[in-house]
Amino acid sequence: ETGVTQTPRHLVMGMTNKKSLKCEQHLGHNAMYWYKQSAKKPLELMFVYSLEERVENNSVPSRFSPECPNSSHLFLHLHTLQPEDSALYLCASSQDQGISYNEQFFGPGTRLTVL
């Protein structure tokens, strides 16, 4: 595997379910990110992790819970989601922290549908 991978690629869940999205980067990067991309809306940065520490949480509802056990893996735990949370969730990584100074590499995304 190369680059940034995400699993699952598609996920359908009910509002009472609990599920997790997984991201893995094989680039030796130190920073990882979660983004949300909804139809007709700009890409939104949700969380930033640098060296496994969360450094940014952009007012994301608590029903989204990130976890970064090591610099290669990032999870997004989901519970009691709403239909408006249906979107493409993208993971990205960069060599170092600092969005202004580092190229981000995106994974293929997980297409989430909440029923």
Added chain:
Amino acid sequence: QKEVEQNSGPLSVPEGAIASLNCTYSDRGSQSFFWYRQYSGKSPELIMFIYSNGDKEDGRFTAQLNKASQYVSLLIRDSQPSDSATYLCAAARGYQKVTFGTGTKLQVIP
């Protein structure tokens, strides 16, 4: 007012022509600017980044930045059908702030 504004398009250009994509931003503290290409159903891919006023060229792509006017553009020379995609403009500040536009859909007509 949107923080990063782009015309949603579609912008249609004939093959071989120059495609000009524009973006304005509202945060004067923005330091770096990025152009991503996103094919339908795929993830964004970085095309260009620029942080100094003026032009930056890379192959068929030229990014232009005018901080006084808060304006960024991307020119694609000799446009090819494979350039047909949505182009996202992003403005970044500091370590954790980045704002994306909604993207401009480009169609290159063979």
